[in-house]
Amino acid sequence: MIEHTEALEHTATAEHSHAAAHVHRDDEGSKMGMWLFLFTELLLFGGMFLLYGGYRFAYADGFKVAAADMNTFIGAINTILLLTSSLSVALSIAALQQNQKKLCLSLLWFTLLCGLAFLVNKYFEWSHEIHNGIYPGGPALENMSNGEILYFGLYYVMTGLHGLHVVVGMIFIGFVMVFIARDKITSINFQKLENAGLYWHLVDVIWIFLFPLFYLLH
Amino acid sequence: MTDTLAAHEGSYLEYEGRHKGILGWVLSTDHKRIGLLYLSAIMVFFFVAMTLGVMMRLEMLTPGETIMKPQTYNSIFTLHGVIMVFLFIIPAIPAVFGNFIMPIQIGAKDVAFPRLNLFSWYLYMTGATLAIISLFTGGGAADTGWTFYVPYSIRSAQNVSFTTLAAFVLGFSTIVTGLNFIVTIHRMRAPGMTWFRMPLFAWGLYATSWIQVLATPVIGITLFLIILERLLGVGVFDPALGGDPILYQHMFWIYSHPAVYIMILPAMGVVSEILPTFARKDIFGYKQIAISSLGIALIGYLVWGHHMFVSGMSDTARIVFSLLTFLVAIPTGVKIFNWVATLYKGSIKFSAPLYYVLAFIFIFSIGGLTGLVLGALATDIHVTDTYFVVAHFHYVMFGGMGIMFFATMHFWFPKMFGKMYNEKIAVIACTIIIVGFNILYFPMFIMGYMGMPRRYYDYLPHLQGWHILSTVGSWILVAGIVFMFGNLLYALLKGPKAARNPWGGTTLEWRVSSPPTVENFDEIPVVTGGPYVHDKPTYIMQPSKELVHENGDKLKGETLKAH
Numbered sequence: 199m200i201e202h203t204e205a206l207e208h209t210a211t212a213e214h215s216h217a218a219a220h221v222h223r224d225d226e227g228s229k230m231g232m233w234l235f236l237f238t239e240l241l242l243f244g245g246m247f248l249l250y251g252g253y254r255f256a257y258a259d260g261f262k263v264a265a266a267d268m269n270t271f272i273g274a275i276n277t278i279l280l281l282t283s284s285l286s287v288a289l290s291i292a293a294l295q296q297n298q299k300k301l302c303l304s305l306l307w308f309t310l311l312c313g314l315a316f317l318v319n320k321y322f323e324w325s326h327e328i329h330n331g332i333y334p335g336g337p338a339l340e341n342m343s344n345g346e347i348l349y350f351g352l353y354y355v356m357t358g359l360h361g362l363h364v365v366v367g368m369i370f371i372g373f374v375m376v377f378i379a380r381d382k383i384t385s386i387n388f389q390k391l392e393n394a395g396l397y398w399h400l401v402d403v404i405w406i407f408l409f410p411l412f413y414l415l416h
Numbered sequence: 417m418t419d420t421l422a423a424h425e426g427s428y429l430e431y432e433g434r435h436k437g438i439l440g441w442v443l444s445t446d447h448k449r450i451g452l453l454y455l456s457a458i459m460v461f462f463f464v465a466m467t468l469g470v471m472m473r474l475e476m477l478t479p480g481e482t483i484m485k486p487q488t489y490n491s492i493f494t495l496h497g498v499i500m501v502f503l504f505i506i507p508a509i510p511a512v513f514g515n516f517i518m519p520i521q522i523g524a525k526d527v528a529f530p531r532l533n534l535f536s537w538y539l540y541m542t543g544a545t546l547a548i549i550s551l552f553t554g555g556g557a558a559d560t561g562w563t564f565y566v567p568y569s570i571r572s573a574q575n576v577s578f579t580t581l582a583a584f585v586l587g588f589s590t591i592v593t594g595l596n597f598i599v600t601i602h603r604m605r606a607p608g609m610t611w612f613r614m615p616l617f618a619w620g621l622y623a624t625s626w627i628q629v630l631a632t633p634v635i636g637i638t639l640f641l642i643i644l645e646r647l648l649g650v651g652v653f654d655p656a657l658g659g660d661p662i663l664y665q666h667m668f669w670i671y672s673h674p675a676v677y678i679m680i681l682p683a684m685g686v687v688s689e690i691l692p693t694f695a696r697k698d699i700f701g702y703k704q705i706a707i708s709s710l711g712i713a714l715i716g717y718l719v720w721g722h723h724m725f726v727s728g729m730s731d732t733a734r735i736v737f738s739l740l741t742f743l744v745a746i747p748t749g750v751k752i753f754n755w756v757a758t759l760y761k762g763s764i765k766f767s768a769p770l771y772y773v774l775a776f777i778f779i780f781s782i783g784g785l786t787g788l789v790l791g792a793l794a795t796d797i798h799v800t801d802t803y804f805v806v807a808h809f810h811y812v813m814f815g816g817m818g819i820m821f822f823a824t825m826h827f828w829f830p831k832m833f834g835k836m837y838n839e840k841i842a843v844i845a846c847t848i849i850i851v852g853f854n855i856l857y858f859p860m861f862i863m864g865y866m867g868m869p870r871r872y873y874d875y876l877p878h879l880q881g882w883h884i885l886s887t888v889g890s891w892i893l894v895a896g897i898v899f900m901f902g903n904l905l906y907a908l909l910k911g912p913k914a915a916r917n918p919w920g921g922t923t924l925e926w927r928v929s930s931p932p933t934v935e936n937f938d939e940i941p942v943v944t945g946g947p948y949v950h951d952k953p954t955y956i957m958q959p960s961k962e963l964v965h966e967n968g969d970k971l972k973g974e975t976l977k978a979h
Contacts, residue, residue, distance in 0.1 A: 227528050227603035234595045238633045245637035245667055249652055252663050260658075334648040344651075344658025351650035351657070355641070 225389040232393040236400050239363075243404055246356050250411060253348045260345015264353075265416050267332070272323055273413035276316050277405065283312035284402045287371070287395045297385045299378060306375050309398065313368045320361055324354075353412055360404055367401045370394045427834065427931040445530035448932060451516030452832070453537050458508050459901075461544060465499035466894065468492050473856070473890040476883050479875055486873040490559035491574065493871055495551070497562030498579060502586045503544055505813055506675065508821050509682035510628075511540070511593055514621045517828055518597065520925040521615045523606025523943065523955075525935050528599040536592035543586035550578030561871060563672070566653040566664045570645050577646050580639040587632045587639075590678070594628030597621055606924075608943035613954075615923045615947040616705055620685020623709040627674045627681075627716070635671035638664065662728055669720035677716040679813060681709055683820035684751055687773055690827055691755050692948040693921045694770040695762025699948045701754035708747035715744050722791055726800045734793055741791035748784060752777065767919060768842035772823030775850045779819060783811030786861065801871075804864025810857045822849070822900060829904060830914030834931040837907030845903060848896030855889030923947050927955055 254261050290305035331338030332350055339347050374394045377383040383390050428448045435443050441453060472492055475482045484492070519527055527533050551557045554575030560568055564583075569576050601622050605614065642664075644650050651657030653664045692699040699705065721729060721737030729737075755777065764770070786808045789795045799805065830836050859882040864870075868879055875883065917926040928936055937957070942964055945954030956964050 224528065224603055227599045230602060231529060231532075231595055231599045234598055234629055238591050238595075238629055241630060242633035242637050245634045248667065249641075249663065252660065253652075253658075256660070257658065334650045347651050347657050348659065351652055355644060355650055355652070 223387075228389045228393065229396075232396050236396060239400055239404075243356075243359070246352070246359065247407070247411075250352055250356070253345070253352065257343070257345025257348060260343045260347075261349050262416055263343070264346040264349035265412065267327075268413045269323065269326075270413045272319050273409055276319050277409050279312045279316045279319075280402045280405050283309045283316075284399055286312070287398045291388060291391055291395055294378065294383070294388050294391060295385050302391075303375060303378060306371055306378075310368055310371060313364050313371075317361060317364060320357065324357075356408060357412070360401070360408060363401045363404070367394075367398045370397055426934065427929070428934045429833070429931050431934045443534070445526070445534050446934065447515050447519050447526050447530065447533060448832075450533050450537055451512050451514075454507065454511040454515065454540070457537075457541060457544065458504055458512060461499050461503040462508075465496050465504060466897070468496040468499070470890055470894055472496060473887045475873070476875070477887045479877055479880060487556075487559065489873045490871075491557040494558045494561055494579070495547075498547060498558070498583065500813075501562055501675075501679075502583050503540075503547070505679045505817050506586075506590055507540060507593070509686065509817065509824060510590075510597070510621055510624055510678075511536075513617075513686070513824050513828060514593075514597060514682060516832060517925050518618050518621055519600060519604070520928060520932060520936050521618055521923050521947075522601065522604060522609055523924055523937065523941050524600065524604035525937065525940070527596050528603055529596050532592055533596055536589045536596070539585055539589035539592065543582045543584075543589060546578055546582035546585060550575045550582060553578065563668060564639065564642060565668075566642065566645070566659075566661045567655055569642055570654055577643050580642050584636055584639045584643075587636045590628045591632045591636075594625035594632075597625040598629065601625075606940050606943055607959075610943075612703060612706065613943055613946050614706075616688035616699065616702070616709075617682070617685040617923075619706040620681045620683075620688070620709050623713040624678050624681045627678050627713050631671045631674040631678075631717070634667060635675075638667040638671070662724070665724050665727055666720070669723045673720040673723065674713070674716050676813070677712055679817045681712060683776075683817045683824075684709065686820055686824045686827065687755060687776065688751075689921075689923065690769050690773045690823060691758045692950075693827075693919050694765050694767055695759050696765065696920065696950055697758060697762040697948075698946065698950065699754070700757035700760075701750070702946065702948070704750050705754050708750040711747035711750075712744060715740060715747070719744060722796075725793060725796050738791055738793050742788065745784065745788060752781065752784075765920075768837075768839045768846065769823050769827040769919070771843050771846045772819055772826060775846060776816065776819045776823060779811055779815030779850070779853065783808060783815050787812065799864050801869055802864035803860040803868045803870055806870050807857045807860035807864060810860075815853065815857075819849070819853075822846070825904065827919070828925075829907070830918050831925055831930050831932070833908055834914050834929075835907050835911035836914040836918065837904055837911055841903040842900065845896050845900035848899060849893060852889050852891070852893030852896050856886055856893050857889070859883075859886045859889070920950075922950055922954070924955060927957055 286305045286308045290302045290309070293302040293305060327333065327350070328336070333339075334351055334354060339350065342350075371394050374383060374391050377390060428446055431446075432440060433444070434440075441449055444450065444453075471483065472489065475484055475489055515527070515533065519525070554577075555573045556575060558564070558569070558572065558576040558579040559574045560572055560576060564576065564580055569580075601614070601618060641650070641652055645653055645659075649657070651659050653659045653661060655661055688699060688705055719737060719741045721733055722741045725734055725737075786804070790799065790805065790808055826837070826842055860868075863879055863882045863886075866879065866882075868875055868882075914930045916928075916930050918930075919926070924941065925932075927941070939958050939960055942956040942959045943954065944956065945952070947954070956962055
């Protein structure tokens with residue numbers, strides 16, 4: 199695997215220095231761009247985590263009361279779903295590298311399915327809360343302390359933003375699947391798939407932090 | 417290969433690819449054309465924001481109402497700030513000249529992600545359109561000032577959501593550009609161009625790009641939260657629901673302070689290009705200047721608290737932030753001294769770009785030194801939120817980045833358009849601009865010290881003399897700017913053809929034709945030395961014909977590889 203990447207890198211540099219820019223393909227550069235983009239995503243959520251930290255410190259009691267309302271079971275199921283999907287996306291890259299296009303595609307289908315199941319769970323969780331009148335400006339918030347209001351405000355914003363990233367990740371993977379089906383992404387040209395995988399792992403990592411902060415800390 | 421050879425011959429301005437006419441521009445992924453797309457848009461917004469500024473000064477001519485109502489005044493200073501900061505100062509040098517010149521300087525045919533590059537221009541235009549829409553919809557443009565401080569920005573009846581959304585989208589555009597430049601600089605340097613053979617403009621852009629990538633997302637989420645707060649009332653910044661407005665200020669300045677280095681670092685990079693060119697001398701302290709850019713980027717990250725000395729912070733935090741603020745002066749001083757030392761014993765040729773650079777060093781030094789007054793805790797309390805801050809900000813931003821934008825235009829104009837302008841007029845315009853600039857902004861230091869608060873519509877009669885002086889300065893300044901652009905515009909239409917290297921520059925962009933061809937180089941050059949060596953060539957432009965290895969050594973007895 200490592201040898202393979204090095205060989206690829208070598209061709210990329212050779213290509214870069216000799217041939218013209220119109221056949222420019224630089225897998226290493228593409229991966230670097232993706233990582234930089236992931237940094238920006240981390241900082242975007244970093245701002246949210248900063249807010250969470252600040253308000254948890256200021257309203258520790260209110261946060262504890264509000265967190266008791268969360269359904270840890272659904273949260274745990276969702277964590278398992280995302281972790282499994284991360285595994286399947288990683289396996290899909292390995293499958294493609296070994297020229298097993300069909301296996302690769304079915305692993306990606308499985309990933310999409312996990313993502314979808316996650317969103318369905320999230321939908322039921324949210325609608326349950328909304329049904330109870332817990333949403334920004336909702337009737338149930340009138341009797342709550344500031345800490346609880348902020349907890350639920352942050353809950354909606356952070357999981358909402360994360361959910362948006364799940365959707366974007368699924369679209370990203372969907373496009374990659376089309377490319378694989380049309381043989382635009384192959385065993386020797388799979389950087390796009392790897393980038394989609396990286397993005398999906400990021401979505402996963404963020405959830406791994408959201409889960410304990412909102413569900414497990416009582 | 418034959419069709420690419422044909423493409424090599426024509427200039428990028430005349431090249432007709434897949435699309436013709438205007439489509440050939442707005443769908444082009446050529447970094448040079450995208451640079452010009454940015455330039456044309458940025459010029460429009462610069463003139464809009466400048467007009468708003470002139471109107472503000474006109475309003476301040478007399479106490480009470482002069483030409484507009486207080487509400488209009490509030491919207492105008494907000495828009496002046498938002499447009500100037502987000503649509504002009506931040507993108508101007510990186511997006512226009514970074515795009516155009518940097519890939520050529522490092523010996524590349526384009527940036528790493530050309531399509532992403534075009535996408536970032538569309539994001540920029542989307543953001544700009546949103547800002548314009550905010551003017552005419554809802555309650556009219558935001559009246560919060562460009563800082564969008566809560567809780568007022570949540571309560572204001574004006575169209576704050578649209579204006580913040582505009583800033584959010586524009587932030588996205590800068591992130592994409594920054595990401596693109598980092599990968600370009602890492603991956604696409606020509607063979608032999610080591611990090612310390614890279615031109616200092618590229619170094620400046622490299623440091624800038626990192627700040628863009630690492631700081632902008634924070635403002636993205638912060639502005640996004642303001643929109644959510646206005647639409648849904650989430651409560652994170654609303655004191656009525658337990659939110660903390662001070663936390664907003666922290667998050668705003670965590671981005672917006674590094675952002676001032678996004679604004680100034682590329683400008684400093686251009687200074688380091690222009691000085692060795694016109695002093696006919698290698699730059700003094702190349703490595704120090706390169707590293708100090710990174711130093712500014714790093715320390716600049718940690719000083720945001722100095723915007724909040726009076727907002728409510730612990731004394732410890734204030735002292736630490738004040739100390740860190742003073743530290744930024746060190747890498748900045750390193751640059752200034754190295755620049756001056758570059759001129760020492762040089763064979764100086766006084767051309768228009770150099771005039772602008774000298775103006776920059778003078779004005780920026782005043783701006784920098786008054787920054788120390790603001791960074792010191794005791795004096796800051798006296799002048800917080802007064803015209804002193806406004807004056808300081810304009811000395812460093814307009815005097816720093818703005819004047820350098822003009823210098824950059826004059827420096828690379830012949831390269832970009834292949835036309836030469838009238839240098840005498842450019843120098844006269846520069847003189848008018850400097851005189852006008854100082855008459856406009858220097859009285860603000862004095863007024864601020866006397867207690868004139870910023871963003872106020874009205875003032876006490878004893879300040880009127882200074883206000884009149886300042887307003888007159890704005891007229892002189894605008895006259896100078898119009899004169900300068902008129903000169904460039906005339907050159908664009910009727911100017912004589914420019915030579916390949918009119919200034920005697922030593923970096924790669926002066927080795928290609930003016931204007932450059934579509935692919936910049938027939939062949940990727942090989943670099944054999946530093947960027948500012950005047951006495952011997954450090955680039956091999958056609959390595960295959962001159963029979964050299966990628967490391968610059970001559971081929972000995974080996975046959976030429978087929979290309």
